[in-house]
Amino acid sequence: MSPKMGAEDPLKVPSPGPLDKPEKPALRLRSVSKNYGSVVAVAGVDLLVNEGEFFTLLGPSGSGKTTLLRLIAGFERPDAGRIELGGRDITSVPPHLRDTNTVFQDYALFPHMSVADNIGYGLRVKGVSRQAREKRVQRALAMVRLAGLGHRRPNQLSGGQRQRVALARAVVNEPEVLLLDEPLGALDLKLRQEMQIELKQIQQRVGITFVYVTHDQEEALTMSDRLAVMANGQIEQIGSPVEVYERPATEFVAGFIGISNVLLRNGVRFVVRPEKIQMVAEGEHAPAGMTVENGQVVEVIYVGMSSRYVVRLDRGEQLVAVRQNMDAVGDARKFEGRPVRLAWTPDDTYVLDNGR
Amino acid sequence: MEGFWTRMLLRLWVALILAFLFTPIVLIFVYAFNTSNIQSWPIPGFTTKWFASTWDDPDVRRALTLSLQAGLTATGLALVLGSCAAFAIHRMTWFGREVVSLLFVLPLALPGIVTGIALNAFFSFGGISLSVWTIVVGHTTFCIVVVYNNVLARLRRTQGSLIEAAMDLGANGFQVFRDITLPLISTSIVAGAMLAFALSFDEVIVTTFTAGAQNTLPLWIFGAIRLGQRLPEVNVVVSFVILVTIIPVLIAARLTGGGGTGRVPAAR
Structure with a gap:
């Protein structure tokens, strides 16, 4: 009986893609905490997400992953700690001035606007000219394979199509960091698996840093460059999918990811x-x-x-x-x-x- | 499946109830076209002469003007106050919220006579002479409620994430309100205004206590019936009031999706 201990770990290498480049932090959290009354939602989280990385926050419901995402987006203010975006302190910057965009779990498409107007809204409030806007909206529609559906209303689309509009609406602004809050949660299994692949491909094509929240361990393993496993408002382990799966740091991680x-x-x-x-x-x-x-x-x-x-x-x-x-x-x-x-x-x- | 006779009896029963509810209203419309000024059945002939004479009646005109003035002003005030109150209550997470909300709705639930007497006592206490403005104040108390209820119901049904999504996309507070909040609640505001106007236009009790020597249309009707005078004109005016009251209510019901978001004005 000699379980393998420490020493040289062959699994430390294989994070593919973006990590080959010189690493530059897109997003950095320093001891960020958030309480709701006596409930501790996020307890002193330190996190570093590299530019162009697909980073996942994985955890069960109530683990603080969504709160952490909302803190990054600016919908919540941390009680303590610092949030830096591209090296700039944004801890007290309101959401509309942050260079982040969010794909919401319920998509949050504006029901009174057409699909194209939804996608173009971010550009519109930033004062991008109509012509430039239209061009970028068309490109975004094509990217999510919805070309020709720009005139429709959100309620005329299927669940999967709405999901894509939500993605296009966020990506079209080319944010520093794109935040995704369980974006595939409402889709059925088959569509979910298709969208996992598509999302990953889009992320690689546009090269935007993704911070992705999910409770689905398979999704996290499939899509992420690196992931953080969260429990009780804290990060249990950060690593590549292979590291986290093969070398769980805690019993919680071992139990949450896989059997x-x-x-x-x-x-x-x-x-x-x-x-x-x-x-x-x-x-x-x-x-x-x-x-x-x-x-x-x-x-x-x-x-x-x-x-x-x-x-x-x-x-x-x-x-x-x-x-x-x-x-x-x-x-x-x-x-x-x-x-x-x-x-x-x-x-x-x-x-x-x-x-x- | 129920038998043939059961079904027939049920249909007859429904027809009787509908007749009970609506015959008096239909009768008023019919009498408005009665050639005789004595109300008897069947009407001896058909005429539209009462419409002309009603229109030319200076008393009716004055009452109509006052009703419109009071109704439109009260509706305008209710729009501003009611929707502001709805926004405040919707945003608030304070423990006393339900109590405050109840206080806003109370004027509609209170018997009109209570509101009326209270306002009347207050005006004479404050030395305020009764005028179109005291009517407006009286009507605003319950008009606020329908606007408030409509807007609050819509705000509660609106996804909270839409506001966040707009902020997330770079919209500042004003842009969020202009582009997202206002378009989403606009029909509820219009519906609230329609219901408020309808409520005001046929109100009798509170008006009785807050009007001075002037008459609104309902007060004119009331007086004319009591004196037993100009009954054909009364029928014309009543028909008019019914239309002006029902049409906004129907439009409002459409705007709010037919669901019971607004209080039915007839409850008052």
């Missing part, structure tokens, strides 16, 4: 991810060099591509193992209710920080 298989052995708490666990039937041999624990399958959950096997270990804990469904029926027959051995390489485990 948490936490074990305590020899006084060390560690995580082993379900897809790293091999299941060995009775009478078969576990591969050499792997840690092996005995247990019994208590439940098989079929989830399409794979199945989840819930195994009660002889030492008391429950672990979840995931198996590709090469032969779902055969596997289920082979394992359901049977004693099994679970095996994993010590390298695939990760020790949690103690003290939580």
Whole structure:
């Protein structure tokens, strides 16, 4: 039993894209706090988002992620701390003078304006000439694949189309930082997945820094360059998707992102991810060099591509193992209710920080 | 499914109720075209002569002018005060908000006679002589309520994020109000004004206590009926008042989406 500890971490490298460039902070938060009465919404958050980065704030509801976004947008004032945008202190700058734009969860499209007028509103109040405005609005419409729908009213559009208008309305202003508050929350799964890809592509094309709030861990892993996992108004961990998933800093992160298989052995708490666990039937041999624990399958959950096997270990804990469904029926027959051995390489485990 | 006879009986019942509600009103319209000045059924002939004579009656003209003056002024005041109050209450997060809101609405719920006597006592206490202005004050007390209710209901139904979105896009306070808030609540303001005018135009009780020697149209009607004089003209004037009252109410109902956002003026 030797869960991997510290040393050189091969996962520290792979943040792709924008981080290759010389890093320049687009947004910086210094010990930002916000209370509502006795409720602490954001408790001393430090954060640095690089220019051109797709940065995600991930957390359950009530973790403070939306409050943090509203603080950045200027809808709320922090009780303490500093917010800097492009190196400039904007802590007490009102929202209409901040170079940020927001995509709202409910889209907040102006119902009495056409789609084109919605998209052009930011340019209009900034005094951009009609001609320049029209050009940029048309370009924005094309970018979100809504060319030709500019004359419509928001209520004549589908949910996915409204979402795109909201995005175009924010992006067209070319803000320093674009804030997105669970923008895909109201869409169905299929559309959501399409929009995830599209959003990411648009972000890469326009090169604007995105700060994206979501409670959906899959969304966060798919889209982000880096993400911050939040709980109780604090940041639990900041890192690339791979880092956060493979090397969760706390038990909370381990449990919130993916399935948490936490074990305590020899006084060390560690995580082993379900897809790293091999299941060995009775009478078969576990591969050499792997840690092996005995247990019994208590439940098989079929989830399409794979199945989840819930195994009660002889030492008391429950672990979840995931198996590709090469032969779902055969596997289920082979394992359901049977004693099994679970095996994993010590390298695939990760020790949690103690003290939580 | 209910049987044939049950359905027939139900329809008959509904027809009877409608007849009960609307026959008197229809009758007034019919009598307005009566050739005889004695109200009897059936009317002996059809004429429009009463319209001309009513129009030429200086008393009716004076009353109409006063009604219009009082109604329009009260509506104007109610528009300003009512919508300001609605904005304030909507923004406020203070614990006494519901109490203040109730105080605004109270004049509509209070019996007119209470408002009327109270105002009358107040005016004589303050040595203020009764005039068109005291009528305006009396009418404004309840006209505010309909404007306030309409605007507040609309503000509450309006997404809060729209205001934030406009600010986020760079609009300052004035631009947000001009481009977003005002267009979104404009129909509720118009509807409130229509209802307020309709309320004022057919008000009798508060007016009785706040008018001096002058008559508004409803007061003129009241007086004429009591004296039993000029009944054909009364029918013409009543028909007119009904139209002027109902049309704004219908328009207001349309503007607010038919939902019961405004109080029905007939409640007063």
